[in-house]
Amino acid sequence: xxxxxxxxxxxxxxxxxxxxxxxxxxxxxxxxxxxxxxxxxxxxxxxxxxxxxxxxxxxxxxxxxxxxxxxxxxxxxxxxxxxxxxxxxxxxxxxxxxxxxxxxxxxxxxxxxxxxxxxxxxxxxxxxxxxxxxxxxxxxxxxxxxxxxxxxxxxxxxxxxxxxxxxxxxxxxxxxxxxxxxxxxxxxxxxxxxxxxx
Amino acid sequence: xxxxxxxxxxxxxxxxxxxxxxxxxxxxxxxxxxxxxxxxxxxxxxxxxxxxxxxxxxxxxxxxxxxxxxxxxxxxxxxxxxxxxxxxxxxxxxxxxxxxxxxxxxxxxxxxxxxxxxxxxxxxxxxxxxxxxxxxxxxxxxxxxxxxxxxxxxxxxxxxxxxxxxxxxxxxxxxxxxxxxxxxxxxxxxxxxxxxxx
Numbered sequence: 001x002x003x004x005x006x007x008x009x010x011x012x013x014x015x016x017x018x019x020x021x022x023x024x025x026x027x028x029x030x031x032x033x034x035x036x037x038x039x040x041x042x043x044x045x046x047x048x049x050x051x052x053x054x055x056x057x058x059x060x061x062x063x064x065x066x067x068x069x070x071x072x073x074x075x076x077x078x079x080x081x082x083x084x085x086x087x088x089x090x091x092x093x094x095x096x097x098x099x100x101x102x103x104x105x106x107x108x109x110x111x112x113x114x115x116x117x118x119x120x121x122x123x124x125x126x127x128x129x130x131x132x133x134x135x136x137x138x139x140x141x142x143x144x145x146x147x148x149x150x151x152x153x154x155x156x157x158x159x160x161x162x163x164x165x166x167x168x169x170x171x172x173x174x175x176x177x178x179x180x181x182x183x184x185x186x187x188x189x190x191x192x193x194x195x196x197x198x
Numbered sequence: 199x200x201x202x203x204x205x206x207x208x209x210x211x212x213x214x215x216x217x218x219x220x221x222x223x224x225x226x227x228x229x230x231x232x233x234x235x236x237x238x239x240x241x242x243x244x245x246x247x248x249x250x251x252x253x254x255x256x257x258x259x260x261x262x263x264x265x266x267x268x269x270x271x272x273x274x275x276x277x278x279x280x281x282x283x284x285x286x287x288x289x290x291x292x293x294x295x296x297x298x299x300x301x302x303x304x305x306x307x308x309x310x311x312x313x314x315x316x317x318x319x320x321x322x323x324x325x326x327x328x329x330x331x332x333x334x335x336x337x338x339x340x341x342x343x344x345x346x347x348x349x350x351x352x353x354x355x356x357x358x359x360x361x362x363x364x365x366x367x368x369x370x371x372x373x374x375x376x377x378x379x380x381x382x383x384x385x386x387x388x389x390x391x392x393x394x395x396x
Binding site: 002003004005006007008010011014015018019020021025027028029030031032033034036038041042043044045046047048049050051052053054055063064065066067070071072088089090092093096 | 200201202203204205206208209212213216217218219223225226227228229230231232234236239240241242243244245246247248249250251252253261262263264265268269270287288290291294
């Protein structure tokens with residue numbers, strides 16, 4: 001169905017193949033793009049190609065970055081002795097936005113999932129264990145609160161315990177501002193189990 | 199807040215400036231893009247630049263296209279004597295998707311809006327009137343059912359009436375599948391006024 005001409009149709013198809021962008025949004029974006037000034041379009045297109053070209057994993061924490069060592073690992077103010085283990089670079093970004101964590105990270109790029117055939121060898125665990133040979137005080141496991149995330153957390157804690165390094169897991173419970181009525185039973189039970197004395 | 203390195207951050211910012219894409223989606227898209235194969239990224243970037251470079255208005259109907267005459271106007275099967283007037287190329291696409299309209303279009307690129315300072319001279323009305331010099335049987339006004347759309351429809355019908363060409367307006371009423379309970383009063387009244395005998 002080519003009512004615009006092949007080039008616009010091609011752009012719409014390309015945009016629609018991106019995650020979270022349906023046919024209508026792709027059309028809207030395409031029209032926005034063709035109405036943008038030429039140099040803005042070139043900037044956007046260039047940003048994509050550049051980011052892709054320079055993307056790599058940080059040699060320290062394995063996060064996606066365009067530098068050999070990511071901005072967090074190369075920041076001298078960060079506490080290198082505290083490592084937070086996350087599943088993805090986006091989870092790292094989520095914690096960074098809190099602005100309250102001053103340790104460093106380790107990005108696994110996945111979680112152990114027997115169902116999906118993802119084993120311990122498929123995520124960046126070897127790299128984590130290598131880092132623990134250095135001077136590390138604590139490993140905070142911040143994998144997701146899903147079955148895979150929990151499995152991964154258990155697995156990592158068992159790996160690390162023999163080294164004597166402190167291992168902790170972020171708390172699971174009712175989200176702040178959450179209405180008990182709308183929260184699932186598992187979370188409610190977790191919140192109960194994890195109750196703290198006042 | 200640069201936790202990824204400047205190039206990824208730049209890409210996220212560029213994506214977030216597009217309509218309907220917030221910070222979180224921009225981040226998600228950026229990570230998707232950097233994880234795409236290099237040639238796919240270049241295809242996407244190229245599609246944007248190409249579409250922008252070749253975009254123009256169809257010399258017949260003023261729709262956005264990348265050809266001198268758009269695929270609809272250059273289709274010999276379409277009935278050139280019936281012209282549907284729409285506000286935007288996206289409205290044209292919406293009618294094309296029905297697959298039941300075999301006339302041609304005229305895209306105004308806007309609607310008369312005294313509030314926004316858009317007058318009859320700011321939309322593609324002159325081009326429409328020029329087309330009516332040719333052999334035209336009917337002009338179907340399919341501007342939106344908003345204040346601006348209705349104003350534009352009234353204005354156009356008054357312009358065309360003296361030429362003797364038939365002018366019609368698409369029906370306004372309750373949408374198919376719409377629940378009367380949730381439909382605004384103005385639409386309900388329109389539906390009542392526009393009732394047809396069974």
